[in-house]
Amino acid sequence: MRASIAAGALALAAALPGGAAADPLPRLNVVSFTFTADARSPALEQPFHLVIDVRLRGRVADLEGVVLPQLGTLEILGDEKHTLAAGSDTDYRETIAVVAHRGGSMRIPPAYLDAIDARDGKPKRFLSNDLTLNVAGPASVLAGSAASARLWPVAGFLIGAVLIVGLAFAAFGLRKTPPPVVANAPEPPPDPAIVLSRTGASPDAASAARDRLTSDPTREGALAARSALWRSVGAGDGETLADVVRRPSAHDPALRAVLRAIERAAFTDDADRPAAIADALRALDGYRA
Amino acid sequence: MSAPRDLLAALGRTIVGQHETLEALVLAAIADGHVLLEGPPGLAKTLACRALAAALDGDFKRIQFTPDLLPSDVVGTRIFDQSETAFSTVLGPVFANVLLADEINRAPAKVQSALLEAMQERQVTIGPQTHPLPDPFVVLATMNPLDADGTYALPLAQMDRFLMKIVLDYPTREEERRILERFGAEDVDLARGVASLDDVRAWRAGARDVHADEKLKDYVVDLVAATRNPSPDASGYVERGASPRATLAILRLARAKAYLESRTFVLPDDVRTVALPVLRHRIAFSYRVQAEAIDPDALVRACIATVPAP
Numbered sequence: 001m002r003a004s005i006a007a008g009a010l011a012l013a014a015a016l017p018g019g020a021a022a023d024p025l026p027r028l029n030v031v032s033f034t035f036t037a038d039a040r041s042p043a044l045e046q047p048f049h050l051v052i053d054v055r056l057r058g059r060v061a062d063l064e065g066v067v068l069p070q071l072g073t074l075e076i077l078g079d080e081k082h083t084l085a086a087g088s089d090t091d092y093r094e095t096i097a098v099v100a101h102r103g104g105s106m107r108i109p110p111a112y113l114d115a116i117d118a119r120d121g122k123p124k125r126f127l128s129n130d131l132t133l134n135v136a137g138p139a140s141v142l143a144g145s146a147a148s149a150r151l152w153p154v155a156g157f158l159i160g161a162v163l164i165v166g167l168a169f170a171a172f173g174l175r176k177t178p179p180p181v182v183a184n185a186p187e188p189p190p191d192p193a194i195v196l197s198r199t200g201a202s203p204d205a206a207s208a209a210r211d212r213l214t215s216d217p218t219r220e221g222a223l224a225a226r227s228a229l230w231r232s233v234g235a236g237d238g239e240t241l242a243d244v245v246r247r248p249s250a251h252d253p254a255l256r257a258v259l260r261a262i263e264r265a266a267f268t269d270d271a272d273r274p275a276a277i278a279d280a281l282r283a284l285d286g287y288r289a
Numbered sequence: 290m291s292a293p294r295d296l297l298a299a300l301g302r303t304i305v306g307q308h309e310t311l312e313a314l315v316l317a318a319i320a321d322g323h324v325l326l327e328g329p330p331g332l333a334k335t336l337a338c339r340a341l342a343a344a345l346d347g348d349f350k351r352i353q354f355t356p357d358l359l360p361s362d363v364v365g366t367r368i369f370d371q372s373e374t375a376f377s378t379v380l381g382p383v384f385a386n387v388l389l390a391d392e393i394n395r396a397p398a399k400v401q402s403a404l405l406e407a408m409q410e411r412q413v414t415i416g417p418q419t420h421p422l423p424d425p426f427v428v429l430a431t432m433n434p435l436d437a438d439g440t441y442a443l444p445l446a447q448m449d450r451f452l453m454k455i456v457l458d459y460p461t462r463e464e465e466r467r468i469l470e471r472f473g474a475e476d477v478d479l480a481r482g483v484a485s486l487d488d489v490r491a492w493r494a495g496a497r498d499v500h501a502d503e504k505l506k507d508y509v510v511d512l513v514a515a516t517r518n519p520s521p522d523a524s525g526y527v528e529r530g531a532s533p534r535a536t537l538a539i540l541r542l543a544r545a546k547a548y549l550e551s552r553t554f555v556l557p558d559d560v561r562t563v564a565l566p567v568l569r570h571r572i573a574f575s576y577r578v579q580a581e582a583i584d585p586d587a588l589v590r591a592c593i594a595t596v597p598a599p
Contacts, residue, residue, distance in 0.1 A: 088309065118590070118591065118594075240556075241557070267504075267505065267557075268500065
């Protein structure tokens with residue numbers, strides 16, 4: 001077994017970009033791997049945290065090899081790692097303190113971890129979810145760091161040029177049409193500071209599950225609806241509900257309620273099934289609403 | 290009638306952490322089985338057992354297994370009463386609702402057999418008389434994995450009598466801090482009378498009625514079959530897989546788990562959760578596991594992982 005593991009590890013190391021062929025891959029049973037941000041409304045120049053959580057089955061003394069993605073224009077202020085035993089499992093948490101110097105939307109690709117999957121002995125790259133940030137504020141703020149301070153002359157020139165061109169167009173326009181009168185124009189709502197990637201089952205999958213349950217209110221119909229919903233959140237055959245609700249794509253409480261209700265409808269006894277299916281349909285309606 | 294959750298909560302108020310152990314004790318009471326606890330000294334194994342007995346309002350007895358222990362020290366004996374000029378029977382400590390068999394692997398095989406026979410038959414024969422054991426009767430046996438000198442390993446056939454085996458580990462830093470606060474000053478008061486023995490009998494009846502879908506029964510059979518036909522990676526490490534008693538034990542415990550969670554039906558998660566503690570002591574591993582310092586639990590988990598849940 002060890003020979004096959006070593007061969008697999010070498011194969012993966014050769015296949016992965018920048019892989020260190022000399023380092024053997026750890027053998028891990030990765031239960032979940034999530035990437036989140038802790039602040040709902042971070043302002044420019046205000047530090048906030050990105051958090052990587054990995055749950056591993058079994059006890060692992062230390063987890064190395066979690067690779068951070070490129071954080072774009074975010075400046076890293078600090079990085080802290082903890083490995084804690086959680087019952088018979090192990091929780092790894094890496095907290096990265098960052099600050100945004102530029103507003104607007106940015107997508108941070110997933111973090112990843114290369115390891116031998118303890119479940120099947122094969123080398124794999126485990127990926128977290130990606131993260132979409134939408135930091136409120138102008139697209140460029142030229143204060144607050146030494147690097148940005150060096151850009152002041154260039155920025156001043158560009159802003160001046162834009163202002164001159166803008167004034168020229170405005171003067172031309174004023175001669176043609178009177179300016180619209182706008183009194184007390186409402187301010188646009190502030191951008192959400194951080195928008196996590198959309199999670200959850202697609203509306204199509206929820207509708208399909210509802211249709212299936214309505215047309216076939218039996219055990220088989222419940223199993224089919226369950227299967228369709230699980231596929232839509234990225235869960236594969238052979239997982240259990242506990243695996244599915246740990247997925248970042250199933251963190252929505254309304255979706256979890258649906259998944260639990262459909263689980264009951266699929267596995268309860270025949271006497272309870274009509275009530276279980278009715279509950280599942282109500283949960284689906286609540287989720288779709 | 291109390292709910293099993295009340296019992297679990299009462300145990301949790303006494304013992305810090307060790308959730309898996311406490312849940313195993315409650316599941317054993319619901320499923321009418323016995324538990325083997327393996328862990329280093331000082332992890333509150335005895336306290337957990339005492340807490341269970343106190344919360345159930347039942348009799349608690351403890352036997353410290355030693356190399357010079359005799360079967361009669363466990364089950365009882367007959368002595369000659371000179372005043373009556375007849376033999377009378379003295380029942381041993383096995384006659385209790387909750388029995389703690391401490392360091393069961395320190396007694397020789399004939400003492401272990403005496404206890405394990407009582408566990409299986411739920412009665413003891415002393416001389417010409419047969420005495421039924423109290424109902425409920427839960428044996429919680431402990432083994433210390435660190436000191437192997439002077440121990441008598443339990444044969445696989447005897448390990449099979451335990452419904453599940455729980456492996457205890459040291460508490461986390463936070464839990465140890467709470468242990469200091471809870472036990473540092475004085476002895477802790479055990480919660481008493483949380484549930485009655487009649488309640489336990491009612492739970493057992495309720496758990497037997499929990500519905501298990503046909504797909505889940507297939508899943509249980511496939512899980513046990515996977516230990517007999519392990520994947521090529523694991524096959525060199527497994528000599529013999531689990532017995533049909535394991536199949537029965539998984540379903541019984543899965544039903545108990547569903548009942549504990551106030552459900553009338555078993556879920557795939559119930560089956561998968563109880564599979565490891567049911568299977569880990571029922572598989573015979575080859576010498577390579579020890580020689581190569583392989584974690585046997587990792588092999589059992591690998592077997593479980595090869596079987597897709599329904």
